[in-house]
Amino acid sequence: MPATASFPALTPARRLDAHKILWLLVAFSALSLYPQSDVIGTILHLRVPDTDDAMRLVEARDLAAGQGWFDNVQHRFLPPAGVPSHWSRLVDAPLAGLLLLLTPLFGRGLAEGITAAFWPPLLLGVYAAVLFFGVRRTFGARAALLALLAATQTFGVTVQFAAGRIDHHNLQMIAILGLSLCLIRGGRPAGIGAGALAALSLAIGLEGLPSVACGALFVVGDWVLRGRTALPAFLGFGLGLGLGAPLLFGAQTGPQLWTATACDALSPPWLWLAGGGLAAALACAGLDRRLASVPARLACVAVIGLVLIGGFAALFPACLGGPFPGMTPLVRDRWLLTVNEMASVEKFVARGQWEVLVYYPVLALAALAASRAAWRGTPAHRRAYGVAALMLWPALAIGWFQFRGIYVASGLVPLVAGPVLDGAFRCAADGTASLRRRAGLAALAIGLVSTAWMVPALVAGLFQDGRSQAAETGAFACMADTAVAPLAALTPGTVLAPIFLGPSILMLTPHTVVAAPYHRAVAGLTAAIEGLGGSEADLRRQIAAHGVRYLVACPAQPAIALDGPAFATRLARGEAEAGWLEPLPLGGDVLKVWRVR
Structure with a gap:
């Protein structure tokens, strides 16, 4: 019997079927990249993957609200002068355009969530x-x-x-x-x-x-x-x-x-x-x-x-x-x-x-x-x-x-x-x-x-120290809308918070921030490093220098101490007190918040 009798050549129809199957695999794999929970969380709660995504939304929101095209200063970051952004308006523009298009239909909150969810x-x-x-x-x-x-x-x-x-x-x-x-x-x-x-x-x-x-x-x-x-x-x-x-x-x-x-x-x-x-x-x-x-x-x-x-x-x-x-x-x-x-x-x-x-x-x-x-x-x-x-x-x-x-x-x-x-x-x-x-x-x-x-990554992870993973999980919890959004109920003011929290506070509240993870804001970064990682005198000096109204700490990821235990870390853990700070019950168990008296 000829070899071809046992293994007949693929017909065009069979090749077409294989082609369709491959397309279906691609489509299924692409759809699996967007779990329903992620999309809904982005739409309803503005849960974005990174601090840069939060800051980008803030920039697009400001542009849609009428901030000048050539005015690239983030005015709510390190007031009163603000921080000039090095990011491109070419990226802000389509996002702002979507916000202008969707806001009349869904309101600002949903418009921002839909834009953030479906632009990627x-x-x-x-x-x-x-x-x-x-x-x-x-x-x-x-x-x-x-x-x-x-x-x-x-x-x-x-x-x-x-x-x-x-x-x-x-x-x-x-x-x-x-x-x-x-x-x-x-x-x-x-x-x-x-x-x-x-x-x-x-x-x-x-x-x-x-x-x-x-x-x-x-x-x-x-x-x-x-x-x-x-x-x-x-x-x-x-x-x-x-x-x-x-x-x-x-x-x-x-x-x-x-x-x-x-x-x-x-x-x-x-x-x-x-x-x-x-x-x-x-x-x-x-x-x-x-x-x-x-x-x-x-x-x-x-x-x-x-x-x-x-x-x-x-x-x-x-x-x-x-x-x-x-x-x-x-x-x-x-x-x-x-x-x-x-x-x-x-x-x-x-x-x-x-x-x-x-x-x-x-x-x-x-x-x-x-x-x-x-x-x-x-x-x-x-x-x-x-x-x-x-x-x-x-x-x-x-x-x-x-x-x-x-x-x-x-x-x-x-x-x-x-x-x-x-x-x-x-x-x-x-x-x-x-x-x-x-x-x-x-x-x-x-x-x-x-x-x-x-x-191999999962196998190697079985043998790693869980502390770094716990700290990262804690940082994400501190940036979540459930932790940050309650701050919006406070009278607007300047917030000194951990560096990584800055964009979330700008995105979810009307407050201004001293620090955020951007290299042009050296003064704000210095204030957060010295104020949150130093002594009580360091903290008071930075709060006075920047007109801070609220102090926010993330106990799950404290600032790196400069010299000995940081006062802000001890404060967040309940190991220290300060009469010039009034504790506020807005952060729950995730964030610790104080008003400067």
Whole structure:
């Protein structure tokens, strides 16, 4: 009997059925990202995942209420002067637009909840569309579907599109994914698109700066190696970035700030590099006929690069040390280096925070797989894998020292995982493939699915000290609406509270706050660190300096003591008293609240 008699070939109808099943799996996985409890909690109680989401809603609310487009000061933060935000109005605008549209229909409270709940799924749909069509063009329809399935299992992606996640990282993820796919496609129109998306990413926030730099290096390196064939993409990228960045900067920045240096946001230092990139592309295009060899082109871009970097160092020396030039050692050591997004992988492991296993190893495997495929893979796919590898390796290196380095690049993991999963299925169906090859591809494919890493993370968690987890749970309880919202019943005044509580108080009450987790507010951060972590004299001094009316403490997560037991911590535990503070019964067992007499 012929072999085909026992195993008949798949008919088009059967292939279609498999295709539909895969779509159903993708749809089910996507829907499972939004549990009913999370969506309802966001709509009815404004439960958002992070302090940045709370602050973003406050900014969008103020814009919808009539605060000026170019007025980026949060006036209820560190009064009376307020704190100028480094965040983008391009993110505030659609949220404010939704609030204006929905408020007449549902009232302000529900309008804010609906906006916070459904904006992230809408953006997930955009991300999924960009990913699907980009992967399908290069790797085929099944690989594209598998990339979507991998995206729904990639924690670095799903956390950025969760209900209530209205911060800007999801938009940056879309921009950098689109930039990468444009570079893979090549040509002038795609180059212009890549440059424009790079400009958009910078206008939203500088977290995508390493990816933008890698995109620029790719088009430059491609031109150096291939010459005139790669020139259209190089020139297009320069045009898109060099023209797009100043336009977006001017669209969201008041004219009085056009010459102000801001190391943490799109401003003259970064416009210098963007404009220099455009000038470099135009210069190389003009000299292309005279630069017939790789060494000549390399020498040309090396000279231009030295001029750009030297000019940056000479004109904007403050930015050479990073985006936080005005931060004091006290704030850096006692706050900045304690937050998770600034922690290294080693610190996560030392703390017993094994959830890092569902993020970092997947990124490392994606970088390794992309690098190998770019070097030894199918010629038609090498460019795509090369772009992915170039974007992933810097994120991997930065992410080892600062966890936030993996945020944006995690969106590229499905770009690699989808084709690898497709290849593993093809290999499994290939009777001529060796067992070793099948097993290797299967292991790689499983390793690129971050939910598979939950098993070792959970096992490792069984052996960890539960104190850090209890403290984190306590902090979330202190930020919950049930704990913070009762403060709204008090006469509006200035609140000194733990740093992480600031955005929740701004979102859920009419009060002003002294401190919130933002690096521009050094005075407020100092007040919270010294006042809540120091002696009674330190606390009284900071309360007087900032006109504080209410003191709030979170006993579950006390401030780090500066020297000996902190007075505010002892006060919250009932181990100390102060006649100049009147206890208020509004916080229940979660928060402790006092009025300053």
